[in-house]
Amino acid sequence: MEASIIAQYIHFTEEQKRRANSVDLPEFLRRRGEKLLPSGRDKRLASDHSVTVRGNQWFDHATEQGGLAIDFVQKFYGLSFPDAVTALLGGESGIGYLPARKEPAEQRKPFALPPAHTDMRRVYAYLLQSRCINRDVLTEFARAGLIFESAEPSADKTKIYHNAVFVGNDEHGVARHGHKRSIYTSGKSYRGNIESSDPRYSFHWVGVSDQLYVFEAPIDLLSYISLHQEDWRKHSYVSLCGTSEHAMLWMLEQYTLLGEIVLCLDNDNAGVKASKRLTGILSEYGYENIRIDRSEEKDWNDELVRACETEEKMTMEME
CATH class of the missing domain: 3.90.580.10 (Zinc finger, CHC2-type domain)
Incomplete structure (x- = not known):
């Protein structure tokens, strides 16, 4: 004191x-x-x-x-x-901290998706087995070209890196956003947006109802659908690939039928803060039909994995 x-x-x-x-x-x-x-x-x-x-x-x-x-x-x-x-x-x-290095101004590269692998075997194995995503749901997104497996050579050309890529298209169906997620279950994991991605067009699905479900990450979006499969194709979904509101507002601007917004962000301090902030932004834009659907676990994938483990345990006990 x-x-x-x-x-x-x-x-x-x-x-x-x-x-x-x-x-x-x-x-x-x-x-x-x-x-x-x-x-x-x-x-x-x-x-x-x-x-x-x-x-x-x-x-x-x-x-x-x-x-x-x-x-x-x-x-x-x-x-x-x-x-x-x-x-x-x-x-x-007495600790001395180093000053931050000045970074040279860099030229923004044009957006480009990484090269695709010839199949999606590794991505399917990772999302189905490690993440418990429903196969039919995954296949629907893959057929729409919204998920694929990348095959990216290392700098020295001696290795090929495989990632799950979640694609975001603009209103004309042109890819403008990509989110990469490593598919290896051991070692260091990686996730991040592809350079020069436009945040307005992050990973999403457009339905025909007036409901828009909003998530932080693509895997949480897929997990929620896997948990709530009834008539899921009718609704619209968007992953913010973070907590910024840009993709959510773009969806509402493009698809004016949308009027009921369900915020399904993570059940942690950052997710709770972001839900409160997004609710305020939506209210400023005149949206009143807003509700929050929060998972019991930290996020929707944790809840899906827990449900899968419970079901597997019950099946083993019955046998």
Whole structure:
């Protein structure tokens, strides 16, 4: 308590504040014991998947707020401005944090899906066996060209990498978005959007009813349908591939029949925050028929896997 009071009276020079604001946040977080997950060129907080950091910058995709190192430490550690600066400068611990490297401006590459493998054997095995996705549901999306298995050569051309690719098409049926998910059950897993993907067109299904179901991830979308198969083709579904509202709003703009929105985001802190934020955005756009359907487990795939395990156990007991 006394240290906090003393810190409030510390005068920092502009140079000290500049150095604090330039600290490399991934390094700072790792040294504080935080776990970070790869997310394209960014790092995502394992404790809050809506927050990404890169260099000395951060962004909360749930609240659409972001900034530099000092306000990150203030917001996520509940510190005052002087205490945040002191922490970033090393404080009493004497730890020196490296500044973030300046990244050269890069030219945005045109969007392109990775090359497809000749079959989907690995993707089917992964989604059916490890994720318990219903075969008929998976086949329907695969036939529509919305899911395929990639075959991408490594940089030295000695290996071929296989991923599940979830495709998002625009209103003309042209692919504008792709989300890749590794299909290996051991070792490091990977998931992320293909470079230059347009967030408005992420993985979705268009039905004929007025219902739109909204998810964070493609596998959760498929899991929900697997759990609720009755007349599923009639309804519309969209995966945000995160928690940003862009794809949801594009669906509502393109398909004006949609009027009942069901938010099916994860049952964790980030998902609850995002559901609240998306409800507010929908209300601002004049949508009133909004409801939340939250899984009992952390997400819909966890619930599907649990249901499959329960069914398998019951079958074994009957035998």
